[in-house]
Amino acid sequence: xxxxxxxxxxxxxxxxxxxxxxxxxxxxxxxxxxxxxxxxxxxxxxxxxxxxxxxxxxxxxxxxxxxxxxxxxxxxxxxxxxxxxxxxxxxxxxxxxxxxxxxxxxxxxxxxxxxxxxxxxxxxxxxxxxxxxxxxxxxxxxxxxxxxxxxxxxxxxxxxxxxxxxxxxxxxxxxxxxxxxxxxxxxxxxxxxxxxxxxxxxxxxxxxxxxxxxxxxxxxxxxxxxxxxxxxxxxxxxxxxxxxxxxxxxxxxxxxxxxxxxxxxxxxxxxxxxxxxxxxxxxxxxxxxxxxxxxxxxxxxxxxxxxxxxxxxxxxxxxxxxxxxxxxxxxxxxxxxxxxxxxxxxxxxxxxxxxxxxxxxxxxxxxxxxxxxxxxxxxxxxxxxxx
Ligand SMILES: [Zn+2]
Numbered sequence: 285x286x287x288x289x290x291x292x293x294x295x296x297x298x299x300x301x302x303x304x305x306x307x308x309x310x311x312x313x314x315x316x317x318x319x320x321x322x323x324x325x326x327x328x329x330x331x332x333x334x335x336x337x338x339x340x341x342x343x344x345x346x347x348x349x350x351x352x353x354x355x356x357x358x359x360x361x362x363x364x365x366x367x368x369x370x371x372x373x374x375x376x377x378x379x380x381x382x383x384x385x386x387x388x389x390x391x392x393x394x395x396x397x398x399x400x401x402x403x404x405x406x407x408x409x410x411x412x413x414x415x416x417x418x419x420x421x422x423x424x425x426x427x428x429x430x431x432x433x434x435x436x437x438x439x440x441x442x443x444x445x446x447x448x449x450x451x452x453x454x455x456x457x458x459x460x461x462x463x464x465x466x467x468x469x470x471x472x473x474x475x476x477x478x479x480x481x482x483x484x485x486x487x488x489x490x491x492x493x494x495x496x497x498x499x500x501x502x503x504x505x506x507x508x509x510x511x512x513x514x515x516x517x518x519x520x521x522x523x524x525x526x527x528x529x530x531x532x533x534x535x536x537x538x539x540x541x542x543x544x545x546x547x548x549x550x551x552x553x554x555x556x557x558x559x560x561x562x563x564x565x566x567x568x569x570x571x572x573x574x575x576x577x578x579x580x581x582x583x584x585x586x587x588x589x590x591x592x593x594x595x596x597x598x599x600x601x602x603x604x605x606x607x608x609x610x611x612x613x614x615x616x617x618x619x620x621x622x623x624x625x626x627x628x629x630x631x632x633x634x635x636x637x638x639x640x641x642x643x644x645x646x647x648x649x650x651x652x653x654x655x656x657x658x659x660x661x662x663x664x665x666x667x668x669x670x671x
Contacts (some may be wrong), residue, residue, distance in 0.1 A: 289318055289404045291659045292384060292652055295397035296377035299386035303359050305428035306337040311359035312424060315396065319344040319420065322404050323412055329440055331425075331432035339425040339432035343441055346407065347417035350449060353669050354419040355399045355662075356434065356627055357454040358426030361388040362644050369646045382652050389650040391643035395454030396422065398655055402662035406670070415670040419448070426623055430585065434623040438630055448631040450597050452665070453624045456640035457616070462654045463609025467635035468598055469518060469591035469617040470625055474549045474557050475583035478503065478568065480576055484541035493539040497531060499576040500543040504529075506571040507564070512551065518591055519552030519617050552617075553589045557582075587621055590628045601634050604664035608657055636661070 303309030316326045324344040332338045342359075364374035364387050372378040372385035379385075384394070403418055421441070425433030441448075458464045480500045485493020504526060512522035526547045533540040549560055561582070568578055592598060594615065605613045613636075627633045638658060642648045 288408055289322070289397075289401045291397045291401035291655050292379070294318060294400055295384055295389065295394045295650070295655060296379070298359065298393035298397060299377040299384070299388055300375055301359070302375045303361055303388070303424060304363050305360040306339045306425060306432075307360075308340040308424055311393070312340050312342045312422065315359065315400070315420075315422060316342055316344065318400055322346070322400075322407060324420070329437060331436040333431050336429050336431050339423070339428070341424060341433060341437045342422040343419065343437060344422075345417055345419040345446070347414045350416055350447070351669065352417040352419065352447060352449045353666070354421050354448045354451045354631070355454060356421040356451055356623060356633075357392050357396045357399070358423045358433070358623070359388075359393065359396065360424045360427050361391070361393070362427045365646060371647050374648075379652070383649045384652060384655065385647060385649040387648055389642070389648045390456045390638040390640060391648070392454050392456065392637055394650040394655055395456070395637040395658060398658040399452075399454060399662050401659045402666055405659075405663050406666040409667075410670070414666070418666065419446070423623070434626050438626060442630065450669075451624075451627050451631050451633040452601065452662075453622060453627065453633060453635040454637040455622050455624075455635050456637045456643055457635050458637075458639045460639060460641065461609075461611065462639060462657055463605050463611035463613055465616040466598070466601055466605065466613045467617065467619070467624070468594070468615045469553070470589065470619070470621055471519060471522075471617060472551045472555065472557065472587050472589035473621055474551065474560050474586045475547065476564070477544055477546050477581050477583075478578060479542060479544045479581070480578045481542050482539070482576055485539045487537050487539055490539065494576065495539045496541065496543040496576065499572055499578070500529070500545055503568045503571040503578065504545055506567050507547075512549070513554050516552050516554055518615065519589065522549065522551035522555060524549045551589055553591050556588050557586055587625045589617075590625060591617065592628065592632045592634055595632065597632060598634055600668050601636060601665055604661050604668065605636065607664060608661045
């Protein structure tokens with residue numbers, strides 16, 4: 285049947301599109317073509333914002349009724365780095381010894397290809413239309429500033445009345461073997477800079493100055509002295525790390541006027557950004573004992589933790605993974621953030637994709653066996669979801 289897509293061919297063709305963020309590189313066009321031939325209606329959206337490059341995004345849907353399952357992912361990739369370090373060219377899509385090589389093979393053109401192939405197979409078996417709706421929400425801005433991508437595409441879809449029931453994000457979730465882990469949530473992330481202002485002066489006359497380093501050290505000690513928590517049912521313990529301490533003072537005989545420390549907190553569902561801000565400010569105030577002024581400035585793009593509660597949908601995905609791979613996936617919340625943090629405001633979201641081992645590395649690759657197994661997993665999910 286002509287609407288059957290071969291996951292290896294689609295993944296290879298996508299890898300040959302040099303779609304380094306924010307370049308479209310032909311990847312969205314290629315995907316739109318495959319999906320259009322399979323009967324999806326295609327919506328291409330380019331979003332812009334001052335100071336950031338325009339980014340192309342794709343929304344494709346087949347079916348008009350609920351239930352509505354959406355697959356989310358990104359066609360953009362990180363740069364190849366030193367191309368001469370690659371054994372197989374990063375945008376060549378070469379198949380060698382049972383593996384497909386190239387930037388994006390695992391993160392995440394391979395998973396997109398697997399989902400597209402699974403959807404085509406499912407539709408072919410169902411007479412061309414699902415018993416509900418299948419959509420793909422694809423951005424070209426996941427590895428970049430995250431401004432003209434998923435957030436805006438979700439807002440656009442919401443404004444035109446799209447209602448999603450469940451979402452699967454195809455990010456690589458497995459540490460070493462396919463089937464090890466499904467992500468059902470992500471930790472939150474809060475970054476900021478703590479600035480302490482003292483009084484500049486001559487080191488030989490310290491009584492005329494007030495060294496902010498003394499207070500900064502006190503505050504940092506206070507913040508590092510206790511654990512935020514000991515983990516929760518589905519999350520590891522929250523953790524604060526200082527990532528930089530800066531005074532920028534080149535003189536040996538001057539007490540500086542200001543000192544700064546940058547930090548990041550990865551936190552679980554016992555905290556929110558706001559509760560942590562209150563905690564930080566209270567602890568710093570306690571350490572300052574009213575002796576000095578300080579200020580905490582928070583970075584852009586901080587996010588709260590989220591958890592998709594175990595549910596029939598999570599069981600359906602875990603069951604499909606177990607049947608195809610023979611492994612019982614753990615329900616994990618570890619690792620960095622992903623676009624799932626934006627999607628979770630619209631519908632329950634889980635993540636399952638390929639093996640993360642070579643992502644963002646030289647000679648990124650995916651085994652063809654894993655590509656085929658992931659296609660079978662997505663196919664099973666679709667078959668069960670619309671049964
Ligand atoms: Zn990714």
